[in-house]
Structures are given as C-alpha cells and as structure tokens.
Amino acid sequence: MHHAHIDKFAYQDSAIHRLDSRVKFLVVLVFTAVVISLPRTSLSILACYAIGPFAILVWAGIPLKFVFKQILLVSPFVIVLALSCPLYDRTPVAVSFGPFSWQSSLGWLRCFVILGKFIVTMLALIGLVSTTRFSDLLAGLQKLGMPKLLTIQLGFLYRYIFVLIDRAHHILQARAGRKLRNLGFKTELRTAASMLGSLFIRSIDTAEHISIAMQARGFDGNWRTLSKLKVRRCDLFFALTAAVFMSGLYFFVKPILQ
Amino acid sequence: MSKAIEIENFTYRYPDGTPALSDISLSVEHGRKLALIGPNGAGKSTLLLAMAGFAKGTGKVLVDGLEVNSKNLKKIRTRLGCCLENPDDQLFMPTLFDDVAFGPLNMGLEPEQIKSRVAEALATVGLAKMADKAPHHLSAGQKRAAAIATILAMSPRIITLDEPDGSLDPRNRNNLMKLLKSLPQTLIIATCNMNFAASLADRAVLLDKGRIIADGEAQKIMSDADLMTEHGLELAQRKL
Numbered sequence: 001m002h003h004a005h006i007d008k009f010a011y012q013d014s015a016i017h018r019l020d021s022r023v024k025f026l027v028v029l030v031f032t033a034v035v036i037s038l039p040r041t042s043l044s045i046l047a048c049y050a051i052g053p054f055a056i057l058v059w060a061g062i063p064l065k066f067v068f069k070q071i072l073l074v075s076p077f078v079i080v081l082a083l084s085c086p087l088y089d090r091t092p093v094a095v096s097f098g099p100f101s102w103q104s105s106l107g108w109l110r111c112f113v114i115l116g117k118f119i120v121t122m123l124a125l126i127g128l129v130s131t132t133r134f135s136d137l138l139a140g141l142q143k144l145g146m147p148k149l150l151t152i153q154l155g156f157l158y159r160y161i162f163v164l165i166d167r168a169h170h171i172l173q174a175r176a177g178r179k180l181r182n183l184g185f186k187t188e189l190r191t192a193a194s195m196l197g198s199l200f201i202r203s204i205d206t207a208e209h210i211s212i213a214m215q216a217r218g219f220d221g222n223w224r225t226l227s228k229l230k231v232r233r234c235d236l237f238f239a240l241t242a243a244v245f246m247s248g249l250y251f252f253v254k255p256i257l258q
Numbered sequence: 259m260s261k262a263i264e265i266e267n268f269t270y271r272y273p274d275g276t277p278a279l280s281d282i283s284l285s286v287e288h289g290r291k292l293a294l295i296g297p298n299g300a301g302k303s304t305l306l307l308a309m310a311g312f313a314k315g316t317g318k319v320l321v322d323g324l325e326v327n328s329k330n331l332k333k334i335r336t337r338l339g340c341c342l343e344n345p346d347d348q349l350f351m352p353t354l355f356d357d358v359a360f361g362p363l364n365m366g367l368e369p370e371q372i373k374s375r376v377a378e379a380l381a382t383v384g385l386a387k388m389a390d391k392a393p394h395h396l397s398a399g400q401k402r403a404a405a406i407a408t409i410l411a412m413s414p415r416i417i418t419l420d421e422p423d424g425s426l427d428p429r430n431r432n433n434l435m436k437l438l439k440s441l442p443q444t445l446i447i448a449t450c451n452m453n454f455a456a457s458l459a460d461r462a463v464l465l466d467k468g469r470i471i472a473d474g475e476a477q478k479i480m481s482d483a484d485l486m487t488e489h490g491l492e493l494a495q496r497k498l
Contacts, residue, residue, distance in 0.1 A: 011390070135352030135392070155352050162394045163346050209347035212312055216340040217412065218332065218364030226359050226369055 006070075009062050009130040015234070016060040016131045021140030023235040027242040028128045032121045034246050043109070046116040048249050052242070053123035062130045071122045082114040134158050139229055148223055160206070167202060171195050260323025262288045262416045262444040263309060270308060270315030278304045279315065279468045286444060286461075288415065293459035293476055294448040297490035300465040302448035303343065306418045309446070310340040322415055336365055339409030339443075343420040345401035349393035354385065354404055357393065361412040379411035380404075383437060399430030403437065416444040423454045456480045456494035464489060 010017070016024075035049055057067055089107035096102075129137070135155070142151045175191065183191070263286040270279040279301045286292050294302045307313040311326045311334060319326040322337045339361075342348050351357040358379050362372040380386045383403035388396065396404060402422060409417055422438070423431050431454065438445060438458055449455050455462060455476065462476040466489045472479050479485065480494040 133353070133390070133392075135356065138352065156350065159350055159352060159393065206347060209342055209344065210350050212307070212310075212340075213342055213348045213350060214360075215312070216310055216335055217361035217408065218335050219360075220332075220364065224363040225356070226363060226372055 006129050007132070007134045009060075009066070010133045012061055012131075014060045014131070016056055016127075018234075019131070019238055020229055020231050020235040021132045021136040022144055022229065023231060023239050024128055024132055025137065025140055025144070027239060028124045031124050031242065031246060034250060035117055035120050035124075038113075038117070040110055040113050043112055043116055045249065045253065046113065046120055048253055049246075050116075050120045050123060052245050053120065053127045056127045057123065057130070060127070060131045062127070067123065067126050067130075070126050071119060074122070075118070078114065078118045082111040082118075085111040085114065136229070139225065139227060142225070143227065143229060152223055156210075163206070164199070164203065168195075168199055171198060259288075260320070262286045262290070262322060263446065264318075264320040265308075266318040268308060268315055268317035268319055270304060270313050277468055278313070279308065282317070282468075282470060284463060284470065284473070286446065288444050289442070290461055291438075291445045291459045292447070293455035293462045294446060294465060295450070295452065295455050295462055295480070295491060296465035296471075298450065300489075301468040302465055303420050304468075305465065306340065306420055306446065306448055309416075309418055310335065310338055312340075336412060337414055338416045338418065339412055339414035341405050341409050341417065341419045341422065343424060345398075345405040346393070348405040348408060349396075349401060352392060353389070354380070354391050354393060354396070354407075355389040357404065358389075358407050358411045361408060365412060375411045375413070379407040382410055382440075383407045384433070397430075398425055399427070399433065402426060402430070402434060406437065410441075414443060416446070417441065418446045418448075420448045421450070422447060423449060423451050450491070452480050452486070452492055452494040464491075466490075 031049075031052065035046070038045060038049075057064065086105060086107035089105065089110060091106040093104055093106050093109060094101060095104045095109065132140075138151045138155055138158075142148060172195075175195065263284065265282055265284045268279060268282040269277075271277050282305065294305060296302050304313050308315065308319055309321060309326070311319075311331050321334045324330040324334055324337070326334060349357050351360055355376055358376045359372050362375050367375070376389065377386065380389055383406055385400060385403055385407060388400065388404075393401065393404065406417075406419075406422075419438075422434060426434060435454065435458060438447070445458075447455065447458060459476040462472075462474065462479040463470055464472040464479060464485070471489060472482075472485060477494075483493055486493050
C-alpha cells in the first residue's frame with residue numbers, strides 16, 4: 001500500500017538536501033523562535049520572513065502544491081484559534097498597505113498575523129522535513145543531545161506506523177466485506193472495540209518478533225549507531241546566510257516597516 | 259569437527275503448557291542445505307527459534323559445537339543467523355544501511371569493517387543501490403532479500419530461514435532461490451512449499467505435531483505420495 005510520507009521529497013538530491021541535518025534543524029528552530037517573537041501586528045515583516053523558507057523550498061525542488069496541502073492538513077486548529085480573535089478584540093485600528101489604507105479591528109489584524117506566523121513557520125518546518133531524511137533528522141537530533149531512548153522510539157514509530165496503518169486498513173476492509181447492513185450503534189461500537197483489540201494484540205506480537213530479530217543480531221540493550229553526519233563548509237555558509245537574513249530583517253527592516 | 263547443529267531429545271512446551279516439540283533429535287553437518295517441512299503448526303518455526311536460543315526446553319541443543327545456554331548465547335548469535343518469517347519484523351531500522359549495519363555494530367567491529375560488510379551483504383542480495391532507502395519503500399521481494407542481507411553482514415556459518423518464500427511472486431521466488439543456492443553457509447529452511455524445498459535442499463526433515471516423522475534425502479521424502487498426503491503436504495511437482 002502507498003502512504004503519504006512526510007519526508008516524501010527528502011530522497012531527492014539538491015544542495016539543500018545535502019546540508020547537515022543538525023544545521024538545518026537549528027536554523028529552523030531559531031527561525032521559528034524569531035518569527036514567533038515578532039510583534040502581533042506586523043504583517044509586512046512576516047511577508048519578508050516568508051521569503052527565506054519559500055526560496056529554500058523552490059531551490060530544493062519541493063512542489064508548492066504539496067507544501068500547501070501539508071499546511072492545509074494541519075491548519076484547522078490554528079484557523080479556529082485565529083478566527084476567535086476578532087470576536088474578543090474589536091478595538092478599531094487604521095491599517096495601511098502601500099497606497100491603500102482602511103479601518104479594521106485589532107482582532108482581525110491579530111487573526112491574520114496568527115495565520116501568517118503559522119504559514120511562515122510551517123513553510124520552514126516543511127522545508128526541513130522535505131529536504132532531510134527522517135533517519136538523518138533523528139541522527140542529528142541524537143547528536144544534538146536528544147535522549148537516545150526518545151530517538152529510538154521515534155525511529156520505531158516512523159518505521160512501524162505504516163505497517164500499523166496497513167493492518168488497520170486490512171481489518172476495515174475485512175469488516176466492510178462482510179457488513180451488509182447497519183447493525184446499530186451498540187454493535188458497531190462492540191465491533192470497533194474488537195478491531196482495536198485485534199490491532200493491539202498484533203502490535204504486541206510484532207513487538208515480540210522485533211525483539212527476537214534484535215537479539216538474534218547481538219542486541220544487548222545498548223543502542224549502537226554508525227554516524228554519517230559531518231558539518232562541512234557549505235553547512236557553515238548556510239547557517240551564516242540564515243543568520244544574516246534573520247538578523248538583517250529583525251534589526252534593520254523591522255524598524256522601517258513598523 | 260563439530261556439526262553445524264546437534265539436537266538431542268529436545269522437548270519444548272509453550273508457556274500455556276501446549277506441547278510444541280517432543281523428543282527431537284537431529285544433527286546437521288556444515289555446508290548442508292536442509293529443508294524443515296511440515297504442515298502449519300508442526301513446530302518448524304519453534305525448532306528454528308530453539309536453535310537460536312529463543313525457545314528454552316529440555317534436552318540438548320548445540321550450535322557449531324556450542325551448547326545453547328545463556329553463557330554461549332552471544333557467540334552462538336554470531337555463528338547462527340536467524341531470519342524471521344515476516345521481513346517487516348526483521349527490518350526495524352529507519353534505513354536499509356542502518357538495518358544491515360545493526361548486527362556488525364553489535365559485534366563491535368570497526369566502522370570501516372562495518373561499512374565494507376554492509377556494502378558486501380547488500381551487493382550479494384542485489385540491493386547495493388538501495389542502502390539509503392527506508393524499509394517501507396521496498397517491495398516484498400526486496401524486503402526478503404534485505405532481511406537476508408542483515409544476516410549475511412554478520413558472516414554467520416549457519417543461517418536459518420522461516421518460510422522465506424512466503425508471499426513472493428514466482429520471479430522473486432526464483433531470485434531468492436538463486437541467492438540461497440549461491441550461499442556457502444549451512445542453510446536450514448522451514449517451508450510448506452515443496453517445490454521450493456525440493457529445488458533447494460539436499461536433505462529434508464518432515465515434522466508433524468512436534469515430532470520428526472521422516473529424515474532423509476529431500477527428493478526421496480518429497481516424492482513419497484503417501485507420506486506427503488498423510489501429513490497434509492503435497493508432492494514436489496518440479497525441481498526448479
């Protein structure tokens with residue numbers, strides 16, 4: 001079965017793809033912190049910040065349709081949060097954009113800023129996961145000090161989530177193939193519980209087999225990995241460029257636009 | 259010289275008390291290709307697990323001259339590679355490279371040695387260009403080959419394979435057959451597929467209800483119509 005992997009485009013080859021995962025992660029982390037810390041009323045500066053991740057996505061050859069689909073997928077929660085702003089903050093403000101100016105409320109302005117920050121940070125995040133293989137990201141996070149146990153668990157989660165989805169899909173197909181009429185809420189609930197139970201038992205079974213496979217290959221409780229990560233000149237250049245871009249906007253462009 | 263496998267009067271019961279293997283005695287010389295045949299639930303997989311020290315019962319199990327016990331387990335697992343039935347259970351790391359390197363890393367080899375072993379193992383199974391792929395991106399045939407590569411990278415003298423032909427199409431089955439035939443190691447293959455067993459093994463052991471029913475030349479056992487039918491098996495149609 002084919003799945004929509006979050007790192008679907010991470011196996012492509014570009015200068016961005018070849019960058020060290022640790023450098024990319026740290027840049028995205030700092031970028032996100034900077035964008036979040038921007039004033040709650042500055043939309044134009046947000047637009048300037050969007051240029052960075054947008055350029056990286058284009059340079060790395062990530063289809064923008066895929067990027068916007070991913071943003072839409074996780075947007076409902078933020079949309080609800082943003083749309084609640086105009087309801088509780090109706091302070092009138094004058095808004096100007098180039099030669100145009102109009103009256104609005106502070107709530108609406110905040111609503112757009114929240115959406116803007118969400119989109120810009122998501123662009124950066126999608127840029128990271130679309131240009132970095134999940135395994136490299138995990139190796140990078142481990143090198144940056146993330147607890148080994150957590151990276152192992154994330155690795156297993158990423159490896160087996162698709163196996164679990166496949167199994168759930170097969171169980172649902174088996175049910176659909178024999179479900180010829182509506183059985184009522186109680187029966188449906190009982191069936192769903194049995195299906196979940198079956199999935200749970202099979203997961204335990206799989207875990208036991210994985211444990212056997214690991215022990216059969218000499219696993220003694222110590223997780224050993226062969227690190228292939230290396231920070232090169234181009235990584236440092238990328239980090240420097242990102243730092244100049246972020247600080248330039250923050251210290252020079254922001255005061256002009258505000 | 260010690261034998262690859264020596265089992266004397268081995269009996270094993272599942273944790274709920276159900277007998278799985280009863281009084282099994284078996285010896286396998288180095289370099290042989292042995293097929294463990296039998297119907298579902300005969301105890302084939304359990305016997306393979308007992309060889310790798312995962313099913314502890316009464317009696318004696320020796321692998322390459324070493325008795326299977328907690329003291330020898332680490333040595334045994336470098337000499338006997340155990341390939342499970344479902345490749346998804348065998349391939350648990352984020353990339354194929356990491357998966358194949360997992361065993362050599364646990365053996366304490368140097369990074370350069372590990373890299374060369376991984377490259378060699380992947381080349382042997384025809385997946386040299388797939389090292390950076392995630393296991394869930396591989397096809398069923400590739401997963402099966404990758405699972406064998408994880409074992410080959412540890413350079414074991416003995417390899418056990420549980421239903422290696424399961425869910426493979428004829429082309430992938432033939433590829434797997436060629437690969438297994440080319441391996442110099444002692445192979446112990448548990449299978450219900452008589453054509454697969456007949457074309458690969460020189461010796462066959464028929465198990466049913468946890469007991470050894472027949473042990474001898476593969477072609478002879480698998481062409482005995484009465485024996486095969488009595489134990490819910492079919493005759494080998496052809497030697498591939």
